[in-house]
Structure formats: structure tokens, C-alpha cells
Amino acid sequence: MPAAATSIQFDEVTLGYGRRPAVHHLHGEIAPGSLTAVVGPNGAGKSTLLKGIVGTLRPLEGRIRLTGPANARIAYLPQAAEIDRTFPLSVYDLVAMGLWSRSGLFGSIGAKDRARVEQALDAVGLVGFERRPIATLSGGQMQRALFARLLLQDSPVILLDEPFTAIDAKTTADLLDVVRRWHDESRTVVAVLHDLDTVKRVFPQTLLIAREPVAWGETSDVLSPENLLKARRMVEAHDPHAAPCHRGAA
Amino acid sequence: MFEMLYGPFAEFDFMQRALVGVIAIALGGGPVGVFLMLRRMSLTGDAMAHAILPGAAIGYLLAGLSLPAMTIGGLFAGVIVAVAAGLVSRLTSLKEDASLAAFYLLSLALGVTIVSLRGSNVDLLHVLFGTVLALDDSTLLLLAGISSATVLTLAVLYRPLVLECVDPTFLRSVSRAGTPTHLIFLGLVVLNLVGGFHALGTLLAVGMMMLPAAASRFWSSDITMMMILSVVIGMVSGFAGLLLSFHVELPAGPSVILAAGIIYAGSLIFGREGGLLWLAWPGRHLEA
Numbered sequence: 001m002p003a004a005a006t007s008i009q010f011d012e013v014t015l016g017y018g019r020r021p022a023v024h025h026l027h028g029e030i031a032p033g034s035l036t037a038v039v040g041p042n043g044a045g046k047s048t049l050l051k052g053i054v055g056t057l058r059p060l061e062g063r064i065r066l067t068g069p070a071n072a073r074i075a076y077l078p079q080a081a082e083i084d085r086t087f088p089l090s091v092y093d094l095v096a097m098g099l100w101s102r103s104g105l106f107g108s109i110g111a112k113d114r115a116r117v118e119q120a121l122d123a124v125g126l127v128g129f130e131r132r133p134i135a136t137l138s139g140g141q142m143q144r145a146l147f148a149r150l151l152l153q154d155s156p157v158i159l160l161d162e163p164f165t166a167i168d169a170k171t172t173a174d175l176l177d178v179v180r181r182w183h184d185e186s187r188t189v190v191a192v193l194h195d196l197d198t199v200k201r202v203f204p205q206t207l208l209i210a211r212e213p214v215a216w217g218e219t220s221d222v223l224s225p226e227n228l229l230k231a232r233r234m235v236e237a238h239d240p241h242a243a244p245c246h247r248g249a250a
Numbered sequence: 251m252f253e254m255l256y257g258p259f260a261e262f263d264f265m266q267r268a269l270v271g272v273i274a275i276a277l278g279g280g281p282v283g284v285f286l287m288l289r290r291m292s293l294t295g296d297a298m299a300h301a302i303l304p305g306a307a308i309g310y311l312l313a314g315l316s317l318p319a320m321t322i323g324g325l326f327a328g329v330i331v332a333v334a335a336g337l338v339s340r341l342t343s344l345k346e347d348a349s350l351a352a353f354y355l356l357s358l359a360l361g362v363t364i365v366s367l368r369g370s371n372v373d374l375l376h377v378l379f380g381t382v383l384a385l386d387d388s389t390l391l392l393l394a395g396i397s398s399a400t401v402l403t404l405a406v407l408y409r410p411l412v413l414e415c416v417d418p419t420f421l422r423s424v425s426r427a428g429t430p431t432h433l434i435f436l437g438l439v440v441l442n443l444v445g446g447f448h449a450l451g452t453l454l455a456v457g458m459m460m461l462p463a464a465a466s467r468f469w470s471s472d473i474t475m476m477m478i479l480s481v482v483i484g485m486v487s488g489f490a491g492l493l494l495s496f497h498v499e500l501p502a503g504p505s506v507i508l509a510a511g512i513i514y515a516g517s518l519i520f521g522r523e524g525g526l527l528w529l530a531w532p533g534r535h536l537e538a
Contacts, residue, residue, distance in 0.1 A: 019517070054423055055439075056419075056423070074423065076419075076423045082417065082418060082419050083416060083417045083420075084415060084416050084417070086258075087288060087415055087416045088288075088471040088472060088473055088476070089412070089416055089473075094416070094417075097413060097416075097420060099419070100413075100424045100425065101424060104405070105409055105410055105425075105427060106409070133471060134416075138328075149420075153424070217267050238478060247422075
């Protein structure tokens with residue numbers, strides 16, 4: 001369990017591609033140990049936001065900071081993970097990748113680590129699948145395996161990008177239990193979601209974005225009809241003559 | 251009868267040397283080929299083999315048929331193309347195959363232009379098709395050194411290399427090892443192609459990588475097993491190809507690749523992992 005919970009702070013953050021902002025001037029903090037849903041229409045910048053937190057995308061402006069234990073590691077489950085499913089690899093080996101932060105490039109995997117892999121497989125209901133090649137897994141089983149890998153990463157911060165899209169109800173319920181467990185362990189969890197019922201049921205905090213942040217706070221306040229309508233009106237089209245943004249420039 | 255199998259190697263020094271050479275090439279080339287195949291970079295290997303030609307040709311123009319000059323020239327050209335293509339694909343939106351095609355076409359055109367400055371020469375055949383029957387001590391040492399270095403490097407890089415193939419996003423999120431791993435691997439590809447080039451020439455060198463690797467895929471779906479099989483298949487091809495060329499008087503280099511091609515075709519038909527016969531007659535479906 002992480003010793004100190006980690007917060008994620010956004011200081012006037014603008015993320016985007018080329019010069020086009022996908023997340024525009026986000027300012028605020030994801031509290032340590034909070035469970036936050038990121039909600040918004042397609043193209044609202046939700047995935048971009050997660051990439052910014054992981055660090056694979058550099059902000060065009062502003063800063064994203066993680067507080068808490070120095071260089072806190074982030075566990076990240078991307079949307080439609082770019083996994084080569086035809087690669088000859090067993091479920092066990094895929095899950096065991098989660099041990100990377102302890103084993104690194106060359107470290108060995110001992111009896112203790114193997115026990116942790118077994119526990120993680122058990123937690124997501126994949127006992128008996130160890131030797132199966134990943135090519136034979138269904139979409140839901142694959143997602144279970146990826147959650148097991150996240151469990152092994154044992155990170156204070158966990159980012160999930162649409163983890164339950166195209167996943168059946170039973171699997172979603174099982175994996176939500178894992179998410180709740182992370183929350184109970186004071187890990188900071190951020191998940192991009194589309195199903196508002198799930199958000200209302202499980203996630204205390206919500207960030208509603210539509211390129212610009214629309215609302216952020218308690219889920220019940222954020223998901224008001226007015227806010228949702230505002231988010232839906234987001235301009236999807238991109239303006240070829242957009243002028244440089246000077247907001248925040250002194 | 252058995253005489254025919256070992257006689258030529260017992261009797262002729264050049265046959266012994268050729269056998270040692272192809273065994274060394276098989277040892278390094280097989281595992282590299284398996285990774286090339288699993289990363290869907292089989293054609294990358296082919297493209298890089300072409301990229302080596304101009305470098306070796308420049309070495310040849312400057313110093314004649316000199317082992318160091320042509321090796322260094324080939325390495326330079328190969329590494330420049332591999333690294334430049336790798337970096338372009340990582341830093342821009344151009345995919346690796348496109349950037350590689352651009353660079354190897356450029357270097358090929360450059361090389362052909364340079365070669366043409368001196369006009370045609372019999373020695374050019376050496377560059378193109380190699381001289382597996384005329385390997386001297388220093389070339390054999392080079393081949394042995396390359397295959398040893400390859401096997402050791404792959405052992406060290408195994409974990410990030412597999413991760414880079416399966417789930418590059420995940421590797422990026424936990425480690426910065428991805429890009430260096432990729433570049434070192436491309437370096438290994440170049441190194442093995444340059445080694446293979448001395449024996450088999452620029453055009454056929456890649457055959458000792460891809461044919462054994464592709465054949466091994468039809469027998470196993472375990473990476474370790476595939477690498478072992480690819481090495482064995484490469485060595486058997488070398489042995490059979492040399493014998494074939496000796497007894498039937500065929501050119502040696504192409505015979506070796508032909509032998510590998512025959513094993514590949516056999517694997518394609520009879521292989522237990524998705525071979526054609528197993529696809530056509532899979533047997534009754536199972537209960538569960």
C-alpha cells in the first residue's frame with residue numbers, strides 16, 4: 001500500500017497537438033486518495049488529459065505536478081491498449097509485466113513475486129488462465145488481465161481510460177470492485193467513463209470537460225442537467241482561423 | 251553414402267570454413283530474425299540489407315576488397331539508415347516502414363551512383379552475392395564475434411525487447427528503456443546483415459534471418475523455442491546447402507538460401523502451428 005497518497009495538480013494546463021488545444025486552461029487539483037471520474041463528449045480531451053498526466057504528452061502551456069512521495073509512479077491503462085494480441089505470450093507473462101517497477105530490466109522474479117502474480121490473477125477472476133496464450137482471450141478476459149497487471153504495479157496513482165467500454169456487466173462489476181479496493185487503499189484513481197450511472201454510483205468526484213473544464217467537484221453537483229447541456233454544446237469543429245490564445249499571459 | 255555427407259568437409263579446407271561461417275551466421279541471424287518477424291519488421295530487414303550495399307561499395311572503392319573497409323562502410327551505412335529511420339518514425343507521424351523506405355532508397359541510389367563511378371568489375375559480384383567458399387580467418391573471426399555479441403545482447407535485452415513488441419505503450423509508461431532497446435536491436439540487425447553480407451552478399455544475407463525464423467513459427471508458439479528452432483534450421487540449411495552446391499555444382503550462397511527456402515516450404519505445409527495440412531484437416535472439433 002502506498003505510504004502517502006498522491007495528488008495531481010494542474011497549473012493553467014493546456015494540452016494539445018500541434019498548436020491546437022485539446023484541453024484548454026485546466027486549473028485545480030485531484031485530491032490525494034480521491035476517486036475521480038472524467039466525463040465529457042467525444043473529442044473533449046479526456047484521453048489527452050490522461051496522456052498529459054502520464055507524461056507521454058507535454059503540456060503546450062502550464063504544468064502538471066504530482067505531489068507526495070518523490071517520483072511517484074503512475075499505473076496507466078490506455079483506451080484500447082496497443083497490445084499485439086498475436087504475440088506468442090502467456091496470460092501469466094502479460095500480468096507479470098506489472099512487476100517491472102520492482103524487477104526492472106534484469107531483476108529476477110522470486111517466489112514472493114510469483115505469489116503476488118497469483119493473487120492478482122485471483123483478484124480479477126483469471127485463475128486457471130495462466131498458461132493460455134493472450135491471443136485466445138476474449139475482450140473481457142483481456143481487460144481482467146490488464147487490471148491484474150495494474151494491481152501488480154502497486155502505484156499510488158492509477159489512470160484508466162474508458163476501462164469498461166465494450167465490457168459486459170459481470171466483468172464491469174468485478175473490475176469496479178477492484179477500483180473500489182484501490183480507493184479504500186487511499187490510491188488516487190482517475191477514470192475516463194461514459195456511463196453516467198456508474199459514475200454516480202461509484203465515483204465521489206467528477207471532472208466534466210469539453211475541451212474547457214465545465215465543472216469539477218462532487219459528482220452530484222457536477223452532473224447537473226445544465227452542466228451536461230453545456231458540455232454537449234462544445235464546438236467539435238475546428239476553426240482554421242483560430243487566433244493565438246493570450247489567456248493567462250500577463 | 252555417408253561419405254557424401256561429410257566427405258567434402260573432411261577433404262576440403264574451404265568447405266570447412268564455409269560450414270563454420272554459415273553456422274556462425276545461423277546462430278546470430280536466427281534469433282534476430284524471430285524478433286524481426288514478431289515485430290512485423292521482416293521487410294525492414296530486407297530494406298536494411300539494401301542500405302548496407304552502398305556503404306560496403308564505398309569501402310571497396312577506397313580500399314579494394316578489404317575486410318575492414320567494407321565492414322566499416324556497411325556498418326556505417328546500415329546504422330545511419332536504421333537510426334535515422336527509427337528516430338524519424340518515433341519523433342514524427344511518419345510510420346517506420348515509410349521512413350525506412352525513404353532512407354534506404356536514398357542510400358541505395360547514392361551507392362549505385364558511387365559504384366558506377368568506377369564502372370563494372372568482377373569484384374562487384376563479391377559485394378552482391380558474397381563468397382561463402384572463400385572465407386579467410388579474419389572473416390570467420392568477425393562472423394563468430396558478431397554471432398556471440400548478438401546472442402549475449404539479446405539475452406540482456408530480452409525483457410524490454412519482448413515488452414516493446416507486445417505493449418509499447420506500457421513499456422513507455424514504466425520505463426525509458428523503449429527507445430534505446432529499439433535502437434540497439436536495429437544495430438544488431440545491421441551487424442548480422444554485415445556479417446551475412448561477407449558470406450552471402452548484400453542481397454541474400456537477410457535470407458539466413460527471415461527464412462529460418464518464418465519456418466520456426468510453424469512449429470512453435472513459444473518465443474524461446476522459436477529462437478532455438480530458427481538457429482537449428484539455419485544451421486541445417488547451411489550444411490545442406492553447401493553439400494548441394496558441392497555435389498551438384500551450384501553457386502554456394504544461393505544453395506544455402508534455397509535449402510532454407512525448402513525447409514520453410516516444408517514447414518508451411520506440415521507445420522503443427524497453422525501449417526496448411528493442419529488447417530485443411532484439423533480433425534473433429536473438441537467438446538470445450
